[in-house]
Amino acid sequence: DTGVSQDPRHKITKRGQNVTFRCDPISEHNRLYWYRQTLGQGPEFLTYFQNEAQLEKSRLLSDRFSAERPKGSFSTLEIQRTEQGDSAMYLCASSHQDRGYEQYFGPGTRLTVT
Amino acid sequence: DQQVKQNSPSLSVQEGRISILNCDYTNSMFDYFLWYKKYPAEGPTFLISISSIKDKNEDGRFTVFLNKSAKHLSLHIVPSQPGDSAVYFCAASARPTDSWGKLQFGAGTQVVVTP
Numbered sequence: 127d128t129g130v131s132q133d134p135r136h137k138i139t140k141r142g143q144n145v146t147f148r149c150d151p152i153s154e155h156n157r158l159y160w161y162r163q164t165l166g167q168g169p170e171f172l173t174y175f176q177n178e179a180q181l182e183k184s185r186l187l188s189d190r191f192s193a194e195r196p197k198g199s200f201s202t203l204e205i206q207r208t209e210q211g212d213s214a215m216y217l218c219a220s221s222h223q224d225r226g227y228e229q230y231f232g233p234g235t236r237l238t239v240t
Numbered sequence: 241d242q243q244v245k246q247n248s249p250s251l252s253v254q255e256g257r258i259s260i261l262n263c264d265y266t267n268s269m270f271d272y273f274l275w276y277k278k279y280p281a282e283g284p285t286f287l288i289s290i291s292s293i294k295d296k297n298e299d300g301r302f303t304v305f306l307n308k309s310a311k312h313l314s315l316h317i318v319p320s321q322p323g324d325s326a327v328y329f330c331a332a333s334a335r336p337t338d339s340w341g342k343l344q345f346g347a348g349t350q351v352v353v354t355p
Contacts (some may be wrong), residue, residue, distance in 0.1 A: 130283070168348050171342045171343060229286065231284045
């Protein structure tokens with residue numbers, strides 16, 4: 127299966143701890159996106175990469191959040207000093223550059239901060 | 241600010257009948273619109289899209305209508321099937337090309353198809 131994969135699927139952490147999530151996009155896709163979804167809301171854009179370049183970041187992405195895509199393949203999203211308000215589903219998506227609007231989503235990582 | 245709005249959080253429809261989901265937007269720069277479908281414990285799945293130069297796009301049982309003057313789009317599912325029970329998200333994207341990745345989503349509509 128060559129769909130978008132995310133790891134871990136669930137993460138429970140204590141407030142103040144750092145967490146890191148991984149996303150593996152569809153192999154031929156050069157764009158990768160991170161979204162956050164809270165209960166009762168649609169996904170909210172966080173950031174996206176074209177190859178290894180991070181092209182846009184939302185104001186939602188505070189300085190506690192950092193995302194990387196070092197070799198233009200998989201990506202990591204790190205949250206430092208987690209807060210309870212960070213509890214959400216973190217979704218990764220990928221697309222081909224020429225059809226950036228047709229994004230293929232992974233199953234998400236559900237983060238619970240206690 | 242919520243630039244894409246789905247004002248109906250839920251919709252119940254009988255199997256075989258038409259499901260109509262509505263979506264409104266406020267940003268006149270949006271020029272591409274999409275519908276995604278989401279089952280529990282899965283990520284959203286792309287369903288159908290429409291460019292702002294069209295007013296209708298059809299794909300099997302799914303048809304999307306766009307009314308640019310009203311900043312309104314709708315998704316019609318005919319006939320509705322039990323497997324269509326899911327959350328449906330409306331999303332929009334604006335040019336220029338280097339921002340084509342930033343989808344803005346509505347809050348979703350939960351569709352339940354009853355036998």
